[in-house]
Amino acid sequence: MVDINYGGSTGFGRAYRDRLKGQWGVVDVEDTVAVMAHLVDAGLADPGRLGIEGGSAGGWTTLACLTRTDAFRAGVSSFGVADAVALAQDTHDFESRYLDQLIGRYPEDEHIYRERAPLNHVDSLSCPVLLLQGDEDPIVPPNQAEMFRDALMAKGIPHAYLLFEGEQHGFRKVENIVASHEASLSFYGQVFGFETPGIPRLALTT
Numbered sequence: 001m002v003d004i005n006y007g008g009s010t011g012f013g014r015a016y017r018d019r020l021k022g023q024w025g026v027v028d029v030e031d032t033v034a035v036m037a038h039l040v041d042a043g044l045a046d047p048g049r050l051g052i053e054g055g056s057a058g059g060w061t062t063l064a065c066l067t068r069t070d071a072f073r074a075g076v077s078s079f080g081v082a083d084a085v086a087l088a089q090d091t092h093d094f095e096s097r098y099l100d101q102l103i104g105r106y107p108e109d110e111h112i113y114r115e116r117a118p119l120n121h122v123d124s125l126s127c128p129v130l131l132l133q134g135d136e137d138p139i140v141p142p143n144q145a146e147m148f149r150d151a152l153m154a155k156g157i158p159h160a161y162l163l164f165e166g167e168q169h170g171f172r173k174v175e176n177i178v179a180s181h182e183a184s185l186s187f188y189g190q191v192f193g194f195e196t197p198g199i200p201r202l203a204l205t206t
Contacts, residue, residue, distance in 0.1 A: 002039065006031035006061070024102035025068075025084075025116035028061045033071045048073060049192050053184065055079055056140060056169065063118035063148065067125045074191040076184050078132040079140045079169055082148040083120075084113040090141050122151040128158040128204065130187045132180050134167030158204045160187065 005011070007027040008020025019027050032052070039045035051074040054062040059080015066075045081087050088099055088106040104112045114120055129152060133145040145161060152159040162183055164176045171177050186202035189195060 002035060004032050004035050021101050022104060024057075024099075025060065025064045025118075029064050029068055032061060032065055033069050036071050047071075051075065051188055051191070053077070057081065059140070060118065063129075064116070066127060066129065067118045067121035070126075073127050074129070074188060075127065076130040076132065076187065077145070077148075078171075078180070079134060079137050080131075080144065081118075081140055082144045083117045085110060085117065086143060086147070087140065088113065090143065119147055119151060122148070122155060122157075125152075125155070125157060128187070128191050130159065130184060130202070131161045132171075132183070133161070133163050134169065134171065135163050135165055136167060137169045139169040153205065156206050158206050160202050160204050 006020075008017060008024075010017055036045065036050055040047045040050075050072045052062050052065055052072045053076035054060075055078035057080075059077035060082075062075045062077045063080055063082055066072055084099060084103055085106070099106060099113070103109065103116060106113060129148075131145040131149055133142050135142055142163060145163075149159065149161040160183070162180070164171060164173075164180070167173065167176055171180055182199050183202045185196050186199050187204070189199070190202070190204065
């Protein structure tokens, strides 16, 4: 497993942090794919068995990588952003202008929001996806995962959507944390062809 510290992260100076300004869905995707290419070139990863997963903003990067590149064969998004316009309209007040620096001002730059949204590029997606979501999430509401689920279903892409009752932006109940990890393991096992003894089999829908 590799944790990717893509442009926009802290710890490398202001210039590195500022790389993501106005470029969310571009720089993070390019950096992620570059890391995968390096691992493949170094013989440390099989290009036919690469998976990606992330939560919240990492879920956006996951879905963007899946819909804008062909680097990955499976992805898991936990309470990830699929539609930037819907997020700008629906998220809670504390983060209501959060996207202004990451994408652009809304609604003035709505065309950029729509062009970047993974939801609007599902036609380019061909690999299975697992969506994990809390039903009380005020930051990335369930409609984000549900719109993406509906798009996957319309295209006939194998997928699963698990909505966890009583969970918000990040899972806190032990049973749900366990269930989400087991679902992910079963998902990867089915996609990449390895056994997961003792793990409940996740049902994938097409």
